[in-house]
Amino acid sequence: MSFERTVLIPGEVSYSNISQILNSSILLEIISELIEDAQETHNALYPFFRLFLVDKSKQNVHERYDLEQIRQLLLALSINSLDHLDESSYFSFPKLSSYRETLALFVEDIFNLWRSKHRFMKKSDPFSYNSRTRIHKQISLVKNNSDLKSLVLGLYRQILVNISARRVKVLRQLPGGAQAEFIVDQPKFQAETKIPNADFLYNLEYVWSVVLEPPVIFYTNSNKRRGIFKVVDRPILNKIHLDNPQDWLVFPIYVNNKLIFVAVYKEYFALATGLANLFEFADFESLEYRRPDGIYFFGMNKSFFENEDDYNGIIYKEDDGTYVGLVGDDPSIDYFGYMKKMILTIHNLIVIDEDRLPVHGALAEIKLRDGKSFNVMIMGDSGAGKSETLDALNRIRKQVSEVNIVIDDMGSLDILEDGTVVAYGTETGAFVRLDDLQPGYAYSAMDRSIFMNPNITNARVIVPYSNYEDIIKPTKIDYFFYANNYEKIDENKLPIEFFDDVDKALDVFSKGARMAKGTTAEKGLTYSYFANPFGAIQRRAKHEKIARRYMKTLINSNVKVGILRTQLGVEGYEEEGPLIAAQELLKFLKGGKNV
Numbered sequence: 001m002s003f004e005r006t007v008l009i010p011g012e013v014s015y016s017n018i019s020q021i022l023n024s025s026i027l028l029e030i031i032s033e034l035i036e037d038a039q040e041t042h043n044a045l046y047p048f049f050r051l052f053l054v055d056k057s058k059q060n061v062h063e064r065y066d067l068e069q070i071r072q073l074l075l076a077l078s079i080n081s082l083d084h085l086d087e088s089s090y091f092s093f094p095k096l097s098s099y100r101e102t103l104a105l106f107v108e109d110i111f112n113l114w115r116s117k118h119r120f121m122k123k124s125d126p127f128s129y130n131s132r133t134r135i136h137k138q139i140s141l142v143k144n145n146s147d148l149k150s151l152v153l154g155l156y157r158q159i160l161v162n163i164s165a166r167r168v169k170v171l172r173q174l175p176g177g178a179q180a181e182f183i184v185d186q187p188k189f190q191a192e193t194k195i196p197n198a199d200f201l202y203n204l205e206y207v208w209s210v211v212l213e214p215p216v217i218f219y220t221n222s223n224k225r226r227g228i229f230k231v232v233d234r235p236i237l238n239k240i241h242l243d244n245p246q247d248w249l250v251f252p253i254y255v256n257n258k259l260i261f262v263a264v265y266k267e268y269f270a271l272a273t274g275l276a277n278l279f280e281f282a283d284f285e286s287l288e289y290r291r292p293d294g295i296y297f298f299g300m301n302k303s304f305f306e307n308e309d310d311y312n313g314i315i316y317k318e319d320d321g322t323y324v325g326l327v328g329d330d331p332s333i334d335y336f337g338y339m340k341k342m343i344l345t346i347h348n349l350i351v352i353d354e355d356r357l358p359v360h361g362a363l364a365e366i367k368l369r370d371g372k373s374f375n376v377m378i379m380g381d382s383g384a385g386k387s388e389t390l391d392a393l394n395r396i397r398k399q400v401s402e403v404n405i406v407i408d409d410m411g412s413l414d415i416l417e418d419g420t421v422v423a424y425g426t427e428t429g430a431f432v433r434l435d436d437l438q439p440g441y442a443y444s445a446m447d448r449s450i451f452m453n454p455n456i457t458n459a460r461v462i463v464p465y466s467n468y469e470d471i472i473k474p475t476k477i478d479y480f481f482y483a484n485n486y487e488k489i490d491e492n493k494l495p496i497e498f499f500d501d502v503d504k505a506l507d508v509f510s511k512g513a514r515m516a517k518g519t520t521a522e523k524g525l526t527y528s529y530f531a532n533p534f535g536a537i538q539r540r541a542k543h544e545k546i547a548r549r550y551m552k553t554l555i556n557s558n559v560k561v562g563i564l565r566t567q568l569g570v571e572g573y574e575e576e577g578p579l580i581a582a583q584e585l586l587k588f589l590k591g592g593k594n595v
Contacts (some may be wrong), residue, residue, distance in 0.1 A: 003033045007114075007264050009178050011123025011141050015148040018155045022075050030113050032061045032071055046111065048102045069093070074107075078155060081162045083237040104163045110128040114176070118218060118270045121145050121178035122249075127185045127208045127284045138209055141181050145213065149177030150302070177217075180273045181211040184249060187287040195291060195322055197238035204242075204263060206250045206475045208284040208588040210276040217451040218270035223458045225337035229313040229345050231327070231538040236316035236324050241485055243301050251275050252282040255347040255426045256412065262343065265299025265329060268342050271339040272298070277358075277450050278340060278429040280468040294346035296325040298339060304328075313342055315349070315538075323349050336452055336460060340431055341534055342409045347426055348535025351412045352542055357550045360532040361483075362386040363407035363423050363475065366589060369399055374589050375475055377407070377423060378564060380483030384514045385566025385578050387432055389483070392582035399586060405465050406475050410534070411522070413550055414474065421554050425471030480554055481564035482508050485577075486515035486525055488570050495584035498562035505506045505561050510547065515569025560588075 007026055021027060038046040049065060053529050057061035058064040073093050075087055086097050096103055121144065153176050184205040194202060242248055243261075251262040251272050259282055264272040275281075302311055304326075311328030318324060323346045327333045348358035368374075378386045387408065394403040408430040411423050433452060450462040487493050499505035512531035516523050529543075530536045536543045554561050562583065567577025 003029060003036075004267065005118050006269055007117045007119045008266060009119065009121040009145075009148065011121040011144055011183070012125075013122075013419070014144055015151050018078055018151060019075075021151060021155055022071060022078070024519035025478055026114075027071065027074075027110075028062075028067050030110055031067055031536060034045075034109055035061050035065055044102060045092045045106055046107060048099050051096075051099075073161060077107075077159045077162050079162075082164070085133040088270075093200055096260045100164055104160060107156065107159050107163065111152075112178070112215060114152070115174065119178045120269050120273075121148075121181040123181070123183050124205065125183050125185065125468070127187070128283060134209070135185060137213060141183060141209075142211055145177045145181055145211075149175065152176035168369045175215070177213065177215060179213055179216050180269075180276075181213070182207045182249065183209040183211075185284070187284065187288070189288055193289055193291045195237060195295075195320065197235070198240075198295075200240070200242060200245065201237075201261070201263070201295065204245055204248055204250050206252055206284070206287065207281075209275040210273070210281070212273070212276060212450070213447075214447045215451065216273065216449070217454060218273070219453055219455075220270060220336070221331035221334035223335055223453050223456055223460075225335055225341060226332070227309070227312045227313055228533045228537060229342060230310065231315045231349065233317045235318045236326070237295075237318060237322075240297065240300075240324075242297075252284070252287055252292075253343070254282050255279060255294075255343060256424050256467070258347050258350055259287075259290055260294045260343055260346060262296045262298065262339075264457075267329065268299045268334065268339075271334070271336050274336050274339060274431070274450050274452070274462045277448075277462040277464045278431060279343070279428050280428050292322065293350055294323040294325070294343075296342055296346065297334075298327055298342075300326050300327045301365065302330060313338065315342075315346065317349075321353070336431060336462070344426060345534040345538075348410070348412075348532070349539065352535060352539045352546065355546060357543075357546050358532060359411050359413055359423070360530070360534065360536075360537055361407065361411065362390060362405065362409065363411060363425070363477070364390050364393075365404040365406060365475070366393065367401040367404070368586075368589060369401050370590070372589065374478045375406070375423075376413075376479040376481070376589075377477050378481045378483050379509065379531055380485070381512060381514050381526075381528050381533075383433075383485065383516060383568065384483035384531070385485045385568035385581065386483050387430070388568055388578035389564065389566050389585070392579040393586065396582065396586060403416070406471060408432075408465065413477075415553055416474070419553060419557055421477050421550065421557060421559060423477055424474060425466070428460055428466050428471060431460060431462050434459040446493070450547070465550050477554070477559050479560045479562075479585075481562055482531075484513070484563050484565045485567065485569040486513065486531060487565055488567060488573070489565055489580065493565060495563055495565050495581055496588060498560055500555065502548065502555055505555065506548060508563060509551070510544075 035049050038049050052066045054066045084092050086095050123141050128134050184207050189202050247266045247407040248263055253260050311330050313327045315325045325342045326347050350356045366374050380386050407425040410426045413420055452460040491493050510530055512528040516526050564581055566581045567573035
């Protein structure tokens, strides 16, 4: 028997009676899961479960054990003490006084297994154009989840008290309700906005509000992204069929000004929740009148794919220009990197179609204490030291007033009519490695963050950092760097070097060299065209023409284009390297060096 990690809790229900928990199907599934584990490991609970064995010949847990009697035992313990059950002739349970500690462990394990699930509350509630009405609907959902949490905690504690009062000496207000709540509706799509051959897409439920219950912590099956998404220039929507469409939700988001429909299978709602901290959710009322620029299906049945390699991500282009991304339902893709990077790849493909330049990099407005301000863009692949250098710069408080992140990971460039090169962002949040942040930073923002696998290597956190209005406005670039994380600084390799030759600049930027830090499946010194495997490499011929035009415009318009050596991939310089790079950059910004 396989057990699902994701629990969907009805959000329309007001939770006020313990019978709603004790009579739930999820309780039986949790008990079944504990029994299966006990059978395999012969752990401390195994002798207790054998008391409820009814048919040894059966393999199915529901037939092999009397689960209903176990449920009735928990119901009785919610009202009576264990001693009373053993002494009463009314109850027919086995004598359990000698199993007091084991029984308490069983209750603890039920509660812990429940809390280990990815728990979501979903409520179908019509979207309202009135903001007060929308807030009322959100508050109502929050109350239902709060009542559920109180009910779960109260039942858990009462049963433990009735087993052994001495066990409950410290009360911990542990989160026992949903970790995230979704309010959904079906927009009234206008006929002219619908994509042909995609009627099924418009019959799904669309999320118009997300509520987070911090601390939000998810444990996924994978912690690395592998490979490059294949792009195929042919339609696919007419072939797509979703098994159990009731198990899918659509999260409509803006990636800059591009509208992306992200359709997610329920087992990956944890990853979909991360979208709330990373992208701007679309105005629900606008969905009726606007066709999406891209669609992403996360968790497709693997039988749909022609090749096994396509499970990890493939993008099709419809005849009308709409990009459609797909990944399979597989533990290997259960990582937020697959959610974020596919969305950004779709965005970048659209940008290239518009003859603009997508950039895998960070952009920050750096304000100095002397009143000067500069917009610095640092390009580089994952682990190149972009965020680390900007974070180090922000810590030089005696000279730096503030560092405002405009773009954290992906953006695009445009050339205005007067020849000015400007940048646009895509994300309102950041998906970063815990190890790469200033110690304690993520935990200082715990009430706003979403943590992914905080217990293992490449632990990640999704932190909101910017307003949507700030990332969609054009930002003029003053400095444009390639982040070199693999070369050690010496007399021949300075922390910062500038180019005045377009070909030399393109040679460095297009190679995309970096020392992989384990954030993907790559290791050692790697090369990625323009440090951007998210659209640039798939459309390389067209991208090269665009890149040359933009690099020429940057240099000719007196934007300082160069290399910034972060040394993040050099052993022993993981912390000192970005700080040195930040200090050298500060010297240039202050005019202390001839540029």
